[in-house]
Amino acid sequence: MRRDEFRRVADEVAAEIASGVLRPGERLPTQRAFARARGIANSTAIRVYGELTRRGLVVGEVGRGTFVRASAPHAGGAALTERAAADAAGPPPPAVNLELNYPVTPGQSELMSKGLAPLLRPDVLLDATRTAAPAGTPQARDAAAEVLARAGWRPEPERLLFAGNGRQAIAAALSSLCGPGGRVGVEELTYPLVKSIAGRIGVRLVPVAVDEQGMVPEALADAHRSAPLSAVYVQPTLQNPLSVTAGEGRRAQLAAVLREYGITAVEDATWGFLVPDGPRGLPGSGPGPLAPLAAHAPERTVLVDSLSKRLAPGLTVGMLAAPPGLVETLADGLRAGAWTAPAFSLEAAVRWIADGTVAAVVEAKRADAAARQRILRERLGVDAAGRVRAGGRVRTDPGAYYCWWDLPSRWRAEPFVAASAARGVAVTPGAAFAAGGHLTPDAVRIGLASPPTEVLGEALGVLAEVAEGVPGATGAAG
Template identity: 65%
Template sequence: MARDYRQVADRIAADIAAGRLRPGDRLPAQRAFARRHGIANSTAIRVYGELVRRGLAVGEVGRGTFVRAAPPSPGHALAEEPAAPDGPAVNLELNYPVVAGQSELMARSLAGLLRPDVLEAATRPAAADGTPAAREAAGSLLARGGWRPDPARVLFAGNGRQAIAAAVASFVRPGGRLGVDALTYPLVKAVAERLGVTLVAIAADGDGLCPDALGAAHRGAPLGAVYVQPTLHNPTAVTMSEERRERLAEVCARSGIGVVEDTTWAFLAPDAPAPLAAHAPARTVLVDSLSKRLAPGLTTGFLVAPGAHRDPLADALRSGAWTAGRFNLEAATRWITDGTVAAVAAAKRRDTAARHRLVRSRLAGFRVRTDPRAYFCWWELPAPWRTDTFVAAAAARGVALTPGRAFAVPPLAAPDAVRIGLASPPYEVLSSALETLARVAREGPPGGA
């Protein structure tokens, strides 16, 4: 009998692998399944248990058994041998925070959206300014530090990356110049290249991008805009003080420089000062998204536009085909208004604190720049390590890292540093990975070079 139930489970597994059963499909009730396959009900129970054990199905109390969207994470163990040919076992380049229970919360929110009449409306096209309900919800989501955006100024993109691209395109013409931190988000480097925009590295200190350096760069040759992450800057995790934000806003206003303010990670620091958009509302496009707050596959981006800049920004969204889908807007509105986003964000703030305890323990004694609220840290490697050599050595031990050169903007030389993404692996895997990295760092490079 044991072989019989496994053989039936094998056939169902083959149907899942071939796509005949798709993620989310509900399997028949166990009695109906038993009749269909000519087996006893007790055997059907064992078949379903085997499918769950294999990670191919999930049982939901009171609802039934469903084909799982993806196998659960196996919780990779770190090996002493070199990684397998398909790459390192632990990828600390990726940085997608997901906490337990968030999918259940999100699923409950969507139940009403799946009614036929509601779904019909939710699958119609949406304009760049979305719907009144979506604008109100976004306004409440983006409010912080005593500042709350006017919902009439909110626009929507398909995702945060598209929001950044639209904001840059609306401020800077092809061939123009965009100021950025000398260490900046790699996506902005890719966006600038595609738009034909030249990046200008602006010096930063322990309080973020330096306003005087920005003004000097603009006087040398005009900047169309500056891209900044004032709260939990990626990769250094620096959060600008209130005074630095005020000074930066003054320089931009006096010089006529537009501001693209990225607040994607700011939800992790609710006590941070008000955004630059509060200090320079006539010059700042604030961009944000749901991907870090909820899950990486959720692709609603938000933009808060200055009044005079709203129409050009909406044009940039339309011409780039960067507007959000109506279904995404409806889902986002429900997640925001029913408290799902707030609950998941609070859980992620607790999660970062736990992960930083691992960082402090495993990387004690090394030069690690971070903030206990951030999902990443910037590790300045000890001599005589060089970045590429260290990244290769870490990969050979099964850990993937982002090298410092990915963030460096010329003429800044690529620093001997790496960014460590803390969000994606389970705690045990992250702990082992950090221990491995510390061991590699202490052993030193091959040959001491």
């Protein structure tokens, strides 16, 4: 069989998902049964399922099987809506994607266009379209240091590097710190793209327990003692997907573990801009803003951030604040992966930071996120303890653009995702965030940022109705 045969079969399954032959939440056959049905080897079937998982089309749950995800690239979205409408004998509801999370506020395009105008002069544009080094320009480093500064901590500009976006910054950091076969500690529920990055660079993710403040220091130490970790990826502020934030005391404890065992952390601060002064009421947080983990262990932490959530995903810059001894190593990693930032994006970022565009858009997004949280609480009926009217519990932060819903006990995640998709609303099953096969949470993450607020309210109302229904009943599971 040709080496690329598994991709051909994966393409066939992808087409079946896109056309609606395979519906969201539908369980695929076991790999052995799939191999028999398709006339392929078991080893090829394993690679097909791995490829479908890599593309984000399916999700596997230990002990349950492999399921089609809710919003497998959305040629199927319209078909799903039409089928749901036909079943209900009524008008089709709008297809709303609450998996994606790209915040864009009114007026930000006009603000950004002003900063771009000077770049369109022919003489300036010529320089801005040249290649850029990993270290960018002195102006870019000074501007990035201003954006990253918080709680009295400011990175040294000479230790700043640039990638095309935040994901590339994470990939460059992990590939620079870990060789193939290396072990990387992560929160047991983590950013899904880190799972994809790990697969591509050949490292193994080691799930580390979390609590109400994120990664547990003792669990990190235990993971390293069981077999040495090459690095740890951690999100101390507004952790995705749980929205939890580590207080200053927790950050100091994590820093102590890093130092004791010689572990280097990759600190993802991408969503931290939504917290202006640090959350209140956290144990050990103190009265002021929260300093990053990089302030507690600067010699052991690579801080990564980007402008994608602050501004827009299509024209962005990833930033890395490197420990003193890792600047050249990380720069080599950026070059090797072709992950360096385009010069045009760097020039645009410098102007947007200098003219106040970034600051203005950030303030607008903080207000927007807070407003969407209010809509969430109202439409799902969430009380002060996070309990949902239809059952289950929501975990989130008043300033976050996403929430984690531990579903009512009568619902499992995949049937709920399928029932919601049949009503025109796509959410992400909890298993997509699980770093290890031991965890298959009956929960969903809801992204609040992308749709207009009125559409968001309607979609959340649909989710509440689905949750109040009975799994498998007509109108609930579609």
